Amino acid sequence: MLSRFARMPATMPDNHSDPFDLEAYLARVGHDGPAVADLATLRAIHIGHVGTIPFENLDIQMGLPIRLEPDAILAKLVRRRRGGYCFEQNSLLSMALTAIGFDVTRRVARVRMGGDPGGRSHLMLLVTIAGQAYVCDVGFGGSCLAEPLPLIAGEYDSAGDRWRLRTSDWSPGWELEVWRDGCWFGLYWFGQEEVVEYDLIFGNHYTSTHPASRFVQNRVAARTTLTERHTLLNGLYRRRLRGELVEEMQITDEATFRHILVERFMIDLPEGAVLKPIEGIAP
Template sequence: MFDLSAYLARIRLDGPVLPDLAGLHAIHTGHTANIPFENLDIQMGLPIRLEPDAITAKLVGQRRGGYCFEQNSLLALALAAIGFAPRRRLARVRMGGEPGGRSHLLLLVAVEGQDYITDVGFGGSCLAEPLPLRVGEYDSGGELWRLRPSDWSPGWELELRRDGEWSGLYWFGDEAVVDADLAFGNHFTATHPGSRFVQNRVASRTTLRERHTLLNGQYRRRLDGVLVEERQISDEREFRALLAERFFIELPDDALLRPVEGIRA
């Protein structure tokens, strides 16, 4: 059985949380602010396990983070325990380009007759709060987001306006998702040589005002959508110190990460 009390403590929420819009908002914002997005197990050569107990042990018990298949699976468990009925959907990541494979997991949650995108696992462009699933532009976390019907295939396009231009983040439709779909997507994302999560160290953490991102040795912090800090990490000691300070990630002393260019041992 899912330990909801431990999860709420992890995201620094005092219960109870009701299955209403205020509750959904509180869960989403608390999750992204306290459970970082990261792929460091992949960079240590460890498998990404999607069993509920494994995800809960890692992200709640060990106070680690994870990527979309872990993050939104954990969120789905918590939402269901509260009384919501989350629906899993798989998205094709665009990041300003052509749609790729179905490699991103998100959730749709109906509240008071309205569906909301509830996605705590999209890394450096993660939603800070749920967005209503309807055509329009939304100011969230100091950034401008847009949802529109796709002209590529029936479904939706989620876009983010940054530096004066709209950039497509991902496409998704309304096809139901089963566990086998997640296993396929997770296997590719965690093991394929062409996956960005195999090629790079990635971490991010998002609040309603701040966005922290780390790509290999490049750290950036945005405040209300504006880049206010940027620096290059030079060595492993500095890398781990930054993980702890800005992303709340404490790696074991004996953890060995794959070397990346620009970060000295």
């Protein structure tokens, strides 16, 4: 008999989806300004997206597949007001920006998290405006960008953190880093290779189904604004204000876990949702 939480296959993008509902997306992220392809609009939408659509992997923790069809992403993240992880989040942002008229390029990055580059498992975006490319990423969890960064080597202050973009000495491409504990901490590497749909399918399949994936092993949620970062890893909740840790809580029961999801991450799971048990969180 199959387990209630048997790993389900990640699904394939569908090229026969309905037209993108830009109006519903803009309402979801709270953008009531102009929808034009300029830097001010890009920044406003990026900030609105990360502040209102939480990063989370709870479908995986419920034994559900991560679907990448455009209609499925729109239904989950916009109409049902859930969150998602990078393949969902940055696909949604890409569809919205493309509908507005932005020049959007997808890249599949190699995650570092302070170590050597791993497999291509993270979807991020480059958006070009008047010849200048900007790094846009609404799907990197607790280390997510709050706003776009110009693709120019240098250091940038944003959302209480210091960031650095530099050309890579590992392989031709770029490194995104954040200043952490007195040194530069590598987040991910990305290059210039074109992305095809199967890159997303392969990456999504690994991150959502492989036993070694942190998203299979853990419950994860995050939400970012220009001033605050909320993160949740299993039972550990943290809130940072302008880069400083101001609140930390160890959650020990399921009721409190669900309360924190709603109150801090705006995630209201469907009635009857059952998450895979996690050590340290009582039913």
